[in-house]
Amino acid sequence: xxxxxxxxxxxxxxxxxxxxxxxxxxxxxxxxxxxxxxxxxxxxxxxxxxxxxxxxxxxxxxxxxxxxxxxxxxxxxxxxxxxxxxxxxxxxxxxxxxxxxxxxxxxxxxxxxxxxxxxxxxxxxxxx
Amino acid sequence: xxxxxxxxxxxxxxxxxxxxxxxxxxxxxxxxxxxxxxxxxxxxxxxxxxxxxxxxxxxxxxxxxxxxxxxxxxxxxxxxxxxxxxxxxxxxxxxxxxxxxxxxxxxxxxxxxxxxxxxxxxxxxxxxxxxxxxxxxxxxxxxxxxxxxxxxxxxxxxxxxxxxxxxxxxxxxxxxxxxxxxxxxxxxxxxxxxxxxxxxxxxxxxxxxxxxxxxxxxxxxxxxxxxxxxxxxxxxxxxxxxxxxxxxxxxxxxxxxxxxxxxxxxxxxxxxxxxxxxxxxxxxxxxxxxxxxxxxxxxxxxxxxxxxxxxxxxxxxxxxxxxxxxxxxxxxxxxxxxxxxxxxxxxxxxxxxxxxxxxxxxxxxxxxxxxxxxxxxxxxxxxxxxxxxxxxxxxxxxxxxxxxxxxxxxxxxxxxxxxxxxxxxxxxxxxxxxxxxxxxxxxxxxxxxxxxxxxxxxxxxxxxxxxxxxxxxxxxxxxxxxxxxxxxxxx
Numbered sequence: 018x019x020x021x022x023x024x025x026x027x028x029x030x031x032x033x034x035x036x037x038x039x040x041x042x043x044x045x046x047x048x049x050x051x052x053x054x055x056x057x058x059x060x061x062x063x064x065x066x067x068x069x070x071x072x073x074x075x076x077x078x079x080x081x082x083x084x085x086x087x088x089x090x091x092x093x094x095x096x097x098x099x100x101x102x103x104x105x106x107x108x109x110x111x112x113x114x115x116x117x118x119x120x121x122x123x124x125x126x127x128x129x130x131x132x133x134x135x136x137x138x139x140x141x142x143x144x145x
Numbered sequence: 146x147x148x149x150x151x152x153x154x155x156x157x158x159x160x161x162x163x164x165x166x167x168x169x170x171x172x173x174x175x176x177x178x179x180x181x182x183x184x185x186x187x188x189x190x191x192x193x194x195x196x197x198x199x200x201x202x203x204x205x206x207x208x209x210x211x212x213x214x215x216x217x218x219x220x221x222x223x224x225x226x227x228x229x230x231x232x233x234x235x236x237x238x239x240x241x242x243x244x245x246x247x248x249x250x251x252x253x254x255x256x257x258x259x260x261x262x263x264x265x266x267x268x269x270x271x272x273x274x275x276x277x278x279x280x281x282x283x284x285x286x287x288x289x290x291x292x293x294x295x296x297x298x299x300x301x302x303x304x305x306x307x308x309x310x311x312x313x314x315x316x317x318x319x320x321x322x323x324x325x326x327x328x329x330x331x332x333x334x335x336x337x338x339x340x341x342x343x344x345x346x347x348x349x350x351x352x353x354x355x356x357x358x359x360x361x362x363x364x365x366x367x368x369x370x371x372x373x374x375x376x377x378x379x380x381x382x383x384x385x386x387x388x389x390x391x392x393x394x395x396x397x398x399x400x401x402x403x404x405x406x407x408x409x410x411x412x413x414x415x416x417x418x419x420x421x422x423x424x425x426x427x428x429x430x431x432x433x434x435x436x437x438x439x440x441x442x443x444x445x446x447x448x449x450x451x452x453x454x455x456x457x458x459x460x461x462x463x464x465x466x467x468x469x470x471x472x473x474x475x476x477x478x479x480x481x482x483x484x485x486x487x488x489x490x491x492x493x494x495x496x497x498x499x500x501x502x503x504x505x506x507x508x509x510x511x512x513x514x515x516x517x518x519x520x521x522x523x524x525x526x527x528x529x530x531x532x533x534x535x536x537x538x539x540x541x542x543x544x545x546x547x548x549x550x551x552x553x554x555x556x557x558x559x560x561x562x563x564x565x566x567x568x569x570x571x572x573x574x575x576x577x578x579x580x581x582x583x584x585x586x587x588x589x590x591x592x593x594x595x596x597x598x599x600x601x602x603x604x605x606x607x608x609x610x611x612x613x614x615x616x617x618x619x620x621x622x623x624x625x626x627x628x629x630x631x632x633x634x635x636x
Contacts, residue, residue, distance in 0.1 A: 029417075029424075033424060036427060089565065106583075106584055109580070109587050110583055116457075117415060117419050118419060118422075119419050119420075119422020119425075119426065119450065120426070120450070121423060
């Protein structure tokens with residue numbers, strides 16, 4: 018069972034994502050902001066992170082940068098109400114960028130695709 | 146000096162009376178001139194003063210002025226009867242009305258100019274190029290001293306009178322007084338007694354000279370006034386434009402505030418919409434098809450979708466973030482990057498070698514993205530050569546693609562690191578974000594291109610960006626960021 022960390026400062030959205038992703042068969046852990054996410058990632062074994070961007074304490078881009086420095090290759094899907102962070106070079110490090118919508122199927126599709134993908138080391142060694 | 150009417154000795158009383166009369170004329174005319182802002186009316190007033198019986202008492206008077214481009218001395222305005230009959234009629238009327246000069250001038254200020262046809266026909270024929278230095282009228286104007294044409298000579302100057310002048314004016318004797326300011330020749334005032342044939346005496350000439358000075362100042366004042374009015378009008382126009390612009394600016398600011406509020410509101414609305422719509426969809430999925438509440442849930446879901454589309458439109462999300470393709474001179478971009486990095490290059494004892502294809506056409510590229518990619522590659526190369534080396538940058542053309550190569554003679558990439566090159570935040574440097582090659586690879590994607598590299602430990606590394614000259618805008622729309630594992634990498 019893959020473990021997904023959902024990071025969002027909105028209580029209702031956390032509840033929605035948890036319910037929907039658990040229904041898909043994932044184990045879901047929740048964090049309220051970037052700071053909590055970085056803390057949790059240190060103690061939990063994670064397969065993927067769904068990360069909001071605009072949050073108090075620490076925003077999603079900074080949290081992603083910190084997380085990826087410790088956990089190179091961990092897929093992080095940015096899930097934001099804003100589109101303009103896409104222009105930020107930092108956002109380019111993400112696995113995918115999704116604009117929040119009541120229709121969760123694009124998010125679920127990205128999660129499935131990212132978890133299907135093999136770790137980078139394996140792919141490269143096969144290619145070279 | 147031979148003058149047609151030699152000066153007769155005047156008694157003290159006569160002399161005083163004459164002085165008072167002269168002063169009165171000057172006073173009346175200058176008072177009238179002060180009220181005028183129209184140059185032609187001022188010229189007319191000056192001429193009236195010259196010809197009025199209670200003024201200087203000449204029969205006719207002509208004004209010649211230097212034009213605004215200072216190329217010509219031109220006849221501008223004249224006054225005086227055409228014939229003896231007309232003259233006696235006018236003079237009779239004037240006597241009947243018992244008008245003083247002041248009263249007449251006051252009337253003139255109010256009324257329109259009546260142009261005497263014949264004299265104005267004469268004056269309009271004066272047009273002397275200022276370059277014609279030998280012209281006697283120009284010589285008089287520049288001498289700044291009044292003179293009298295008599296017996297074919299201008300006295301006291303002694304210039305010969307051009308025979309054209311007596312035949313044009315119809316008289317052999319006339320007075321000419323220069324109009325001038327301290328630093329500028331304005332023109333000439335001509336006066337004669339064509340009707341009465343009365344001789345012009347020296348006191349008359351002296352008075353004409355003094356009068357001409359008064360007239361010169363009046364003309365100058367009017368010109369200054371007019372220039373001032375033009376400046377004021379200009380200022381008013383500028384002010385008006387400023388006021389209009391200020392209005393538009395306020396409008397724009399107001400609209401931008403509304404725009405900002407709308408954006409803020411749209412973002413704030415999006416999060417609860419996701420909750421409402423998301424939970425409604427969940428409930429809908431668990432509701433049996435025959436449940437009467439299903440239709441109501443459908444309404445919630447579809448209305449939320451409608452609102453989301455509306456919010457997307459407001460926020461402009463329908464437009465995906467695209468690179469801004471503009472015609473770019475790739476070779477000069479390379480040179481500019483090298484210039485930016487010059488200090489670093491020198492600090493690391495690196496020698497830069499450029500091999501740029503001069504036939505490279507202008508490429509459709511996002512210049513700032515391409516510059517960033519090049520900066521990242523050049524930075525990597527320099528840092529790979531801590532004890533100096535050669536950095537070579539090449540550009541070349543391959544059909545619809547151009548290629549930029551950045552090669553160094555540095556440390557090379559170890560086998561261990563090879564697989565992680567494009568992994569975001571992977572870095573071997575003490576300072577560095579680990580995003581450098583992630584960005585380069587995205588920029589290549591954005592330009593329908595690819596990135597390849599070769600590296601040999603302790604021999605060096607080369608990166609080649611192969612980019613489309615005309616990236617197809619539709620297919621190059623920025624795809625969502627992809628994971629490192631999906632990059633095209635050859636080594």
